[in-house]
Each structure stands twice: as structure tokens, then as C-alpha cells.
Amino acid sequence: MALIVQKYGGSSVADAESIKRVAKRIVDTRRAGHEVVVAVSAMGDTTDELLDLAQQVAPIQAPRELDMLLSSGERISMALLAMAIHSMGFEARSFTGSQAGMITTADHGSARIVDVTPVRLREALDEGAIVIVAGFQGFNRDTRDITTLGRGGSDTTAVALAAALDADVCEIYSDVDGIFTADPRVVPKARKLDRISSEEMLELAANGAKVLYIRAVEYARRHGVVIHARSTFSSGEGTYVLNEKQRTSRPDQGGPMEEPVVAGVATDLGQAKITIIGVPDVPGKAAEIFKIVAKSGANVDMIVQNVSAAATGRTDISFTLPKGDAAAALKALAGDQSEVGFQSLVHDDQIGKLSVVGAGMRTHSGVSATLFEALSVAGINIEMISTSEIRISVVVRGDDLAAAARVVHRAYGLDGDADATVYAGSGR
Amino acid sequence: MALIVQKYGGSSVADAESIKRVAKRIVDTRRAGHEVVVAVSAMGDTTDELLDLAQQVAPIQAPRELDMLLSSGERISMALLAMAIHSMGFEARSFTGSQAGMITTADHGSARIVDVTPVRLREALDEGAIVIVAGFQGFNRDTRDITTLGRGGSDTTAVALAAALDADVCEIYSDVDGIFTADPRVVPKARKLDRISSEEMLELAANGAKVLYIRAVEYARRHGVVIHARSTFSSGEGTYVLNEKQRTSRPDQGGPMEEPVVAGVATDLGQAKITIIGVPDVPGKAAEIFKIVAKSGANVDMIVQNVSAAATGRTDISFTLPKGDAAAALKALAGDQSEVGFQSLVHDDQIGKLSVVGAGMRTHSGVSATLFEALSVAGINIEMISTSEIRISVVVRGDDLAAAARVVHRAYGLDGDADATVYAGSGR
Numbered sequence: 001m002a003l004i005v006q007k008y009g010g011s012s013v014a015d016a017e018s019i020k021r022v023a024k025r026i027v028d029t030r031r032a033g034h035e036v037v038v039a040v041s042a043m044g045d046t047t048d049e050l051l052d053l054a055q056q057v058a059p060i061q062a063p064r065e066l067d068m069l070l071s072s073g074e075r076i077s078m079a080l081l082a083m084a085i086h087s088m089g090f091e092a093r094s095f096t097g098s099q100a101g102m103i104t105t106a107d108h109g110s111a112r113i114v115d116v117t118p119v120r121l122r123e124a125l126d127e128g129a130i131v132i133v134a135g136f137q138g139f140n141r142d143t144r145d146i147t148t149l150g151r152g153g154s155d156t157t158a159v160a161l162a163a164a165l166d167a168d169v170c171e172i173y174s175d176v177d178g179i180f181t182a183d184p185r186v187v188p189k190a191r192k193l194d195r196i197s198s199e200e201m202l203e204l205a206a207n208g209a210k211v212l213y214i215r216a217v218e219y220a221r222r223h224g225v226v227i228h229a230r231s232t233f234s235s236g237e238g239t240y241v242l243n244e245k246q247r248t249s250r251p252d253q254g255g256p257m258e259e260p261v262v263a264g265v266a267t268d269l270g271q272a273k274i275t276i277i278g279v280p281d282v283p284g285k286a287a288e289i290f291k292i293v294a295k296s297g298a299n300v301d302m303i304v305q306n307v308s309a310a311a312t313g314r315t316d317i318s319f320t321l322p323k324g325d326a327a328a329a330l331k332a333l334a335g336d337q338s339e340v341g342f343q344s345l346v347h348d349d350q351i352g353k354l355s356v357v358g359a360g361m362r363t364h365s366g367v368s369a370t371l372f373e374a375l376s377v378a379g380i381n382i383e384m385i386s387t388s389e390i391r392i393s394v395v396v397r398g399d400d401l402a403a404a405a406r407v408v409h410r411a412y413g414l415d416g417d418a419d420a421t422v423y424a425g426s427g428r
Numbered sequence: 429m430a431l432i433v434q435k436y437g438g439s440s441v442a443d444a445e446s447i448k449r450v451a452k453r454i455v456d457t458r459r460a461g462h463e464v465v466v467a468v469s470a471m472g473d474t475t476d477e478l479l480d481l482a483q484q485v486a487p488i489q490a491p492r493e494l495d496m497l498l499s500s501g502e503r504i505s506m507a508l509l510a511m512a513i514h515s516m517g518f519e520a521r522s523f524t525g526s527q528a529g530m531i532t533t534a535d536h537g538s539a540r541i542v543d544v545t546p547v548r549l550r551e552a553l554d555e556g557a558i559v560i561v562a563g564f565q566g567f568n569r570d571t572r573d574i575t576t577l578g579r580g581g582s583d584t585t586a587v588a589l590a591a592a593l594d595a596d597v598c599e600i601y602s603d604v605d606g607i608f609t610a611d612p613r614v615v616p617k618a619r620k621l622d623r624i625s626s627e628e629m630l631e632l633a634a635n636g637a638k639v640l641y642i643r644a645v646e647y648a649r650r651h652g653v654v655i656h657a658r659s660t661f662s663s664g665e666g667t668y669v670l671n672e673k674q675r676t677s678r679p680d681q682g683g684p685m686e687e688p689v690v691a692g693v694a695t696d697l698g699q700a701k702i703t704i705i706g707v708p709d710v711p712g713k714a715a716e717i718f719k720i721v722a723k724s725g726a727n728v729d730m731i732v733q734n735v736s737a738a739a740t741g742r743t744d745i746s747f748t749l750p751k752g753d754a755a756a757a758l759k760a761l762a763g764d765q766s767e768v769g770f771q772s773l774v775h776d777d778q779i780g781k782l783s784v785v786g787a788g789m790r791t792h793s794g795v796s797a798t799l800f801e802a803l804s805v806a807g808i809n810i811e812m813i814s815t816s817e818i819r820i821s822v823v824v825r826g827d828d829l830a831a832a833a834r835v836v837h838r839a840y841g842l843d844g845d846a847d848a849t850v851y852a853g854s855g856r
Contacts, residue, residue, distance in 0.1 A: 016484035023485075050504065056444035057451075057508045058515035065514065068522055069507035072500040076478065079497035080485045086493065087486035094496050099572070120572070144527070144548070 002168040003035040003125075007135065007158035012173055012232040013077045014044035022232065023084035026130060030090055035125050037165060039135040039158035040081055042073025063108035067137075067148045071097065074134035074154075082132045091129040095120060097137035097146065101164075102157065104138035104147045111138055111147035113156065113219075116164035125165075133161060152213025159216045163223035170220065171228045172212065178229050178238030179204070179211055181414040182265040186402050189415040193263065195240045198227075200263040200357050203391045207355035208268030217241060261360035261367055262412040267405050268353040269398055271301060272326040273384070275318040276333065278343025288340055289317060289333070296332035298325035302353075302386040302393065314343070318384060320395060323349055351383065352401030355393040356408060368392050374411035380404050430596040431463040431553075435563065435586035440601055440660040441505045442472035450660065451512035454558060458518055463553050465593060467563040467586035468509055470501025491536035495565075495576045499525065502562035502582075510560045519557040523548060525565035525574065529592075530585065532566035532575045539566055539575035541584065541647075544592035553593075561589060580641025587644045591651035598648065599656045600640065606657050606666030607632070607639055609842040610693040614830050617843040621691065623668045626655075628691040628785050631819045635783035636696030645669060689788035689795060690840040695833050696781040697826055699729060700754040701812070703746040704761065706771025716768055717745060717761070724760035726753035729781075730814040730821065742771070746812065748823060751777050779811065780829030783821040784836060796820050802839035808832045 006026065013019050022040075029036050050069050054061045078094040085092035097104075101117030121131045135154025138147050149156055155172055162170035179201065182190040196204075198221035205214045211229055220227050221243050230238025279285050286305065293300055303319045321329060326347060333345055361367050371392055375382060380403065384395035396404050409415060434454065441447050450468075457464050478497050482489045506522040513520035525532075529545035549559045563582025566575050577584055583600055590598035607629065610618040624632075626649035633642045639657055648655050649671050658666025707713050714733065721728055731747045749757060754775060761773055789795050799820055803810060808831065812823035824832050837843060 016481060019485050053444060053504075053508060054511060057447050058511040060515060061511050062514040062520075065507045065510040065520075065522055069504060069511070072503040072507075075500040075503070076481075076497060079493045079500075080481060082493040083482055083486040083489050083497070086490040087488060092490075092493075094493055 001033050001035065003037070003165055004029055005037045005039065005158050005162040005165070005167045005170045007039045007154055007170070007172045008041065008081075008232065009154065009174055010041040010044050010046070010077075011175055013040060013081065016080075019043075019077070019080050020084050023081055023088060025232070026081075026092075027085060027088050027090050030130055037121060037125070037131040037133065037161055037167065038081070039133050039154055039161060040074060040077050041135045041154040042070075043077045043080075046073040046076065064143075064145055067108045067146050070148050071134070071137040071146050074136055078132045078134050082130075085130055085132075091127070092132055093124045093129045094132040094134070095124075096134050097157075098139035100133045100161070102133075102138035102160065103141055104149065106140040106143050106145070106147065108145075108147055110150040111140070113138060113149070113160050116160050118161065118164050121161070121165065133157065152215055155213045155216035156219055159220045159223070159225050159227065162225045163219070167225070169226045169228050171230060172216070173230060173232040174211065175232065176211060177231045177234060177236065179209070179241070180264065182405055182409050183209070183267055186267050186405050187265065187409045189406075189409065189417070191414065191416045193239045194237070195242055196263050197359050198241050198243045199390060200359050201241045203355070203357040203388065204264055204266045207266040207353065207357070207391070207393060208270070209264070209266045212241070260358055261364045262356055262358035262414065264357055265405055265409050265412070265414065266355040266357060267401050268355070269401060270323055271320045271351060271353050271395075272323045272347065272349040273318055273320050273351045273395065274326060274329060274333075275316055275346040275348070276340075276342045276344075277316050277346060278312070278314045279317055280341045281313050281315045285340065286317065289342075290319075292332050292336050292340070293319070293321075293329050296325070296328040298322075298329040298332075302384050302395065304384045304386075320351065320353065320384065350398045351395050352398040352404070353393055353395050354401060354404050354408065355391055356412065357391045359390050361390050361392075370411050371408055374407045375404060378403060378407045380407075429461050429463065431465070431593055432457055433465045433467065433586050433590040433593070433595045433598045435467045435582055435598070435600045436469065436509075436660065437582065437602055438469040438472050438474070438505075439603055441468060441509065444508075447471075447505070447508050448512050451509055451516060453660070454509075455513060455516050455518050458558055465549060465553070465559040465561065465589055465595065466509070467561050467582055467589060468502060468505050469563045469582040470498075471505045471508075474501040474504065492573055495536045495574050498576050499562070499565040499574050502564055506560045506562050510558075513558055513560075519555070520560055521552045521557050522560040522562070523552075524562050525585075526567035528561045528589070530561075530566035530588065531569055532577065534568040534571050534573065534575065536573075536575055538578040539568070541566060541577070541588050544588050546589065546592050549589070549593065561585065580643055583641045583644035584647055587647045587651070587653050587655065590653045591647070595653070597654045597656050599658060600644070601658060601660040602639065603660065604639060605659045605662060605664065607637070607669070608692065610833055610837050611637070611695055614695050614833050615693065615837045617834075617837065617845070619842065619844045621667045622665070623670055624691055625787050626669050626671045627818060628787055629669045631783070631785040631816065632692055632694045635694040635781065635785070635819070635821060636698070637692070637694045640669070688786055689792045690784055690786035690842065692785055693833055693837050693840070693842065694783040694785060695829055696783070697829060698751055699748045699779060699781050699823075700751045700775065700777040701746055701748050701779050701823065702754060702757060702761075703744055703774040703776070704768075704770045704772075705744050705774060706740075706742045707745055708769050709741050709743045713768065714745065717770075718747075720760050720764050720768070721747070721749075721757050724753070724756040726750075726757040726760075730812050730823065732812045732814075748779065748781065748812065778826045779823050780826040780832070781821055781823050782829060782832050782836060783819055784840065785819045787818050789818050789820075798839050799836055802835045803832055806831060806835045808835075 082092040082094040103115040104111035135157040227241040510520040510522040532539035563585040608618040655669040
């Protein structure tokens with residue numbers, strides 16, 4: 001008998017029918033002889049509807065009250081889910097974040113989990129009940145107030161429960177079959193991965209992959225929780241997200257696996273590029289500039305500095321950041337133009353970022369060469385390059401991104417019809 | 429500075445606009461220098477919508493989960509209300525039933541309040557905050573589960589808070605101006621009462637008056653809470669519900685008041701009459717019959733037994749009960765017909781019940797005579813009669829009820845254009 005934590009998102013419990021479908025799925029797991037703990041999100045658009053109501057009664061909302069309001073969404077879905085399970089003849093009990101012992105910081109709207117004391121959940125499990133927990137919410141011990149965890153909160157709830165209850169696996173359900181080698185909407189030949197390392201998953205998520213939230217993956221890696229990302233709409237296996245130790249030790253995950261050079265290709269159209277032209281080429285200018293940008297609250301990703309033109313003694317500096325942050329960054333820079341002494345600013349929001357991620361990069365050479373060659377053969381121009389230990393990212397024209405992803409995906413032998421063993425050899 | 433508890437029902441907070449209107453009213457009370465504690469119901473039809481959802485996912489709902497589900501309704505309204513108050517520049521904090529220390533029995537769906545420990549509310553008040561509490565809900569100490577109080581629960585919440593915080597008054601807001609001498613829809617000349625005794629209020633409520641819930645009035649009487657029933661839509665005074673001591677002592681309520689012989693006339697079309705024909709006129713038959721009826725769960729109100737016809741040695745017994753209970757009672761009686769030995773059953777759901785209530789009946793004679801005379805003059809036939817210390821009830825044809833209420837209302841000098849001092853003299 002295993003202890004399985006399952007997380008169902010809002011789209012999986014959008015209406016009565018979906019709730020009954022999810023209930024059946026939970027009951028099937030229980031029937032298979034496992035203990036089941038479920039973290040559930042609010043139904044469909046409930047949260048947005050509540051936010052809309054809040055906007056109508058108060059232009060600026062008191063954070064404590066906003067959390068109180070939003071936390072009601074999961075209470076509805078979890079109670080309905082527990083009822084549905086009951087009517088199938090199984091004992092089920094729902095628990096709020098505080099009842100579940102989900103202790104967080106007092107940062108309303110973006111609380112972080114500091115401790116989980118699932119005493120009541122353990123009791124319920126020992127009494128043979130299926131446990132349903134409200135995702136996304138917790139409470140602070142000092143203020144005794146209800147808090148919410150912010151974006152992707154329910155994923156984090158599920159992983160935190162899995163860690164606290166020492167679950168065998170944390171199944172995170174969504175409307176996709178798992179983690180793919182690329183976004184199937186962009187690269188039709190993308191393949192579902194059976195397994196991926198948590199560090200690769202983090203790089204993919206940080207560079208545009210949407211399936212899992214970074215916070216949940218980080219939490220899982222820190223606490224050694226095995227995540228199984230799978231679909232609510234199929235019974236097939238999804239993708240296991242494992243940390244290094246699990247990848248090489250857990251027989252139930254197929255034992256030691258050969259490390260692919262490239263696990264996947266991520267694409268991101270959400271970034272913009274700002275170029276600062278004519279920056280005096282003297283020490284400390286870059287620091288000065290990025291202090292200004294940081295103060296504007298912008299989240300800088302890639303940075304490239306041109307080779308200085310000796311004649312002018314000036315250089316250009318380009319960097320990328322989320323499109324949403326660009327306006328604030330431009331305003332801040334323009335405001336300090338005279339102090340910094342640059343000549344002009346260029347804003348470009350028509351870029352696309354392509355990232356190739358693979359733990360095998362550590363031990364294989366020629367990985368970047370494959371990338372650059374594939375792009376040049378396709379006649380796609382590279383505007384910026386940045387690399388991490390297990391990732392290479394390039395910036396291209398936004399219009400070229402999809403084509404770029406397809407050729408790169410093929411170049412690394414990731415295409416669906418390719419033989420998986422090509423992985424290890426792909427240094428070409 | 430007074431401590432004022434206010435209760436707002438679902439219709440008073442049905443949408444964003446109404447919530448803002450209520451928030452303004454609360455802020456005005458605070459501005460007047462008072463401490464304010466508010467008990468609020470779920471928005472408009474929220475509770476019905478949640479019940480409908482529950483019905484869709486499970487034909488029979490687990491009581492614990494149903495309470496968890498329903499309790500989310502007040503969380504939404506109270507958080508929105510607190511936000512609205514915040515945006516008017518006043519500190520407001522919302523509290524769930526458990527946060528407010530509303531401790532109840534474990535009877536899900538119909539929990540009774542056993543204790544109120546408003547520690548956090550008192551703290552918030554001392555810090556100058558307006559306190560918003562979720563009506564209708566509490567929690568059980570042993571199971572640590574959330575409970576709901578059942579029909580009229582929010583009124584009870586408000587009164588219980590007023591008692592626990594030793595509030596000066598408990599204002600219960602609705603869409604009517606207060607307690608009337610009769611239902612204005614039935615008796616156009618009905619007048620709003622400035623004051624009424626809690627025992628009179630109980631008799632009126634028990635006999636068809638809808639404004640206040642019996643449980644809340646009972647609780648208020650037991651704990652000496654002054655209820656002020658008033659309208660959300662006007663700033664005028666409503667009706668004070670006072671216990672005997674307050675009626676005769678509280679100067680702020682106008683000091684000792686002359687006791688009206690008749691406080692009001694209540695009408696009820698919700699009852700049915702069952703007549704059991706040909707009951708053997710031997711000792712113990714009545715007991716036997718009403719044991720059967722009680723077992724069926726029916727709530728018997730009036731009972732009348734005809735004078736026995738010596739020749740046959742049989743008699744007829746009639747009783748009234750809520751229309752909804754009639755079917756079960758008839759089934760139970762029919763099932764035991766042979767044992768009881770009666771001849772037949774007659775079901776009549778076309779009756780109307782009229783009740784005249786007044787604490788002065790204790791000390792005035794001729795009150796019933798006035799009633800009977802008024803009805804006979806109007807040619808309205810009386811089918812059953814029952815009396816309590818401060819009430820006389822008669823059953824008439826349902827079609828006659830409105831006319832009966834009007835003539836009786838006039839006969840006791842309750843009509844709007846009548847001189848109030850006629851009250852004491854009305855023995856005619």
C-alpha cells in the first residue's frame with residue numbers, strides 16, 4: 001500500500017460533472033489499496049470571479065481580507081469533491097489550509113510555507129478516510145490569519161503535503177499528458193518524456209515551459225518528493241520528475257537511466273529586449289545601469305555587451321526582461337540618462353527566446369555547435385546567446401521562434417519518430 | 429460610546445452595490461463613536477446555489493461536508509464587506525465562526541450554540557477595528573469541525589455575539605421597517621410597533637409572523653439582549669424587542685410602558701387540518717393517536733375533540749399541523765387504523781389560522797369576546813379555537829383569513845388611524 005498525493009487544478013473540477021469524474025479517479029486509486037490525499041484548486045474561474053467582485057467593492061483590497069475571500073474558493077470545491085466521493089460509498093473528509101496544518105509566513109497573497117503539521121490528515125488516513133485538502137491556502141501562527149500562496153499555490157500545497165506525509169509520489173494532474181520535449185503546439189513532433197530531472201524541469205519551467213510551477217518543483221527537489229505530472233483525461237502514465245538520487249536509485253522508476261544530452265527545448269515569446277546605445281565604455285557603467293533597472297522592479301534575464309568601438313569610446317548594452325517589466329525599466333533608464341551618459345534607448349518586443357536544456361551537457365561536447373548549425377542552416381539569425389551549466393538560450397526574431405524550435409528539436413534527435421537511443425550520441 | 433451589534437441578511441448584501449451601501453451604514457455607526465460588530469449572511473442566493481451544486485454532485489450529502497460547503501458563503505460576503513469598509517478609510521477585520529469563538533454542538537446543519545469566546549473580536553475592537561463575523565456558522569470543540577446553525581442562523585449569531593460582548597443593542601436589519609401589528613400585505617392598516625415584549629414576539633413568530641426567527645428571540649430573552657429590528661433601506665427607528673425587565677426599567681426605551689391588551693395579529697396559511705372520524709370514545713385513545721402522529725415526525729399545533737355521540741360511543745378528533753407534515757402523519761395513522769379502531773381520516777389543507785397576541789390578556793377580560801364577535805359580525809365561521817396565556821388562535825377557511833385579520837385588527841383598535849390609547853380600554 002502506497003500513500004499517494006494527487007493535485008487537481010481548477011479546470012479539472014470546473015463543474016459538477018468534472019468533479020464526479022475526478023471523484024471516480026480518486027476512488028479508483030483508493031480501491032487499488034492506496035492511501036489518498038488530494039489537494040484541490042477552486043472550481044474553474046471561481047478565483048477570477050471573486051477577484052472581480054473584490055474589484056467592484058474596493059479599488060484597493062485589504063490583503064488580509066482578499067486572502068479570506070479567495071480561500072473560500074477551495075472550500076467549495078473540496079467540500080463538493082468530498083461529497084461526491086461519499087456518494088460513491090467511500091469515507092472522505094475535507095480540510096482547510098489551517099485544519100491541514102499548512103503553516104505559512106504572514107505575507108498575504110504570496111505566503112511561503114514554513115511548516116506542515118498534518119496531524120488531522122494522518123488521523124483521517126488512519127481511520128481509512130480519503131483526505132481532501134484546500135490547495136493554495138494556509139495560515140500564519142502569529143496572526144492566526146488565513147493566507148494564500150500565490151500563483152501555482154495548489155501545486156506547492158500538494159508537494160508540501162507529499163513531503164510532510166512522506167508520500168510515495170505526488171501526482172499533479174492537468175489537461176496535458178506530461179512534460180514534453182517541446183511545446184507540442186509549437187513543435188508537432190514533440191514527445192512526452194517518461195522521466196526528467198528536477199533541475200532540467202526547473203530550467204525548462206524558468207524558460208517558458210508551462211506544465212509545472214517552479215516553486216513546486218523546487219520544493220519537491222529540496223524535500224526529495226517524486227512528482228508525477230499526468231493528465232486528468234487519460235489513465236496513461238505521464239512524466240516523473242526526479243532528483244538525481246531518485247533518477248539513479250529508484251528501481252520503481254526504472255533504475256539508473258542513461259542521461260540524455262538534451263531533455264527538451266523551451267520557447268518563450270514573453271520577453272522583450274532593451275538596448276542601451278552609446279554607453280561610455282568606462283568601468284562601473286554596467287553596474288550603474290543594472291542597479292537602475294533592478295530598482296524599477298524589472299527581472300533581467302540575458303545580458304550582452306558589444307565590443308567597444310575604440311574610436312568612440314562607447315559601447316552598446318542589450319538585455320532581455322519580461323514584456324510586462326519593460327515600460328518601468330525604460331522609464332527608469334530615461335530618467336537617469338544624463339547621469340549614466342548613454343545616447344539612446346531601443347525597445348524591441350518582437351523577440352523570441354529558445355532554450356535547449358539537458359543535464360548531459362555537463363559531460364558532452366558540441367551541444368552548442370549543434371544548435372548554432374541547425375539555426376544557420378535554417379537561415380535563422382541569432383541575436384543574443386546565454387548559457388548555464390545545463391542550458392543554452394538564444395534570442396531570435398519572434399516570427400522565427402516556431403521554425404527555430406522545430407529545426408533544433410530535430411537536430412537533437414528529439415522528434416517523435418526518432419530512435420530514443422540517439423540521445424546519448426547526439427553531439428553532432 | 430456604545431457597543432452595537434448589527435446583522436445584515438443575504439438580501440442586504442446581494443451584490444457589490446448593496447455591500448457598499450451596508451458598508452457605508454456601518455461606517456456611519458462607527459463615525460457616531462460606537463464600537464461595531466457585524467454578523468453577515470451569505471450574498472443573496474449564494475446558499476441556494478451551493479445547495480444546488482451539492483445536489484448535482486451527490487444525491488445525499490455528507491453533513492460535515494455540506495456545512496464546510498455552506499460556510500464558504502459567509503466568508504465571501506464578510507471579506508467583501510470588510511474590504512468595502514477598508515476602502516472608506518476604516519479598519520475592519522472579518523472572522524469566521526471558529527475565529528470568532530462561536531462554539532456549537534456537533535449537529536451539522538442544525539448546530540446549537542453552547543459557548544461564545546470572542547477573544548479575537550474583543551482584541552480587534554480594542555484596536556479600534558470594526559469587526560465582521562460570518563453569520564450562520566460555528567465550530568465544534570471535540571470534532572474541530574465547522575458547523576452551521578440552520579434556518580435563521582445569522583440572527584442567532586448576532587444575538588449570541590451581543591450577549592457575549594455585552595452589547596447595548598443588537599440591530600437586526602431586513603427589508604421591512606420592523607414588527608407590525610399584522611402582516612401589512614394582509615392588513616393594509618397594520619402599524620409598526622415601537623416596542624414589543626419578547627414573549628409576545630415569540631408568540632407572533634410561532635404563529636406566522638416572519639420578521640424575526642424564534643431561536644434568536646429566545647436567545648435574546650434568555651440573555652437579556654435588546655433586539656432592534658429595523659430596515660436596511662431607511663434610517664428610521666424600527667421595533668425594539670424587550671424582555672419584561674427592560675420594558676419596565678430601561679429609560680432609553682421610554683421607561684415603563686402601558687401594556688397593550690393586544691400587541692398584534694398573526695396569520696398563517698401554512699397549516700393543514702386532519703380529522704380522525706369515529707374514534708372509540710375510551711380512555712387512552714388520544715394518547716395512542718398522538719403517539720403515532722409524533723412518531724411520524726409531525727409537529728402538532730391545535731387539537732380539538734368533539735363531544736362524544738353517546739349512541740355510537742365514538743367521537744371525532746381534529747388537529748392542525750404544518751402542511752409539509754400532513755402526508756407523513758396521514759400515512760402513519762392509516763397504517764395503524766385497525767389497532768386504533770377509528771373509521772376514517774379527513775385531510776383539509778384549505779384552512780387559515782389567525783392568532784391574537786398580547787401580554788395584557790393576563791390582566792384584561794373580554795379579549796376573546798371581542799375576537800369572536802368581530803368574526804361573527806363579518807360572517808366568518810370559526811372551526812377551531814385554542815388559547816395560551818397571552819394568545820387566542822382560531823382556525824377559519826383559508827379564503828376568509830385575510831378578511832378575518834382585517835376585522836379583528838380593527839376590532840382591537842390596532843388600525844393605523846386609530847388612537848393608540850384605545851389599547852388599554854379594548855375589552856369591548
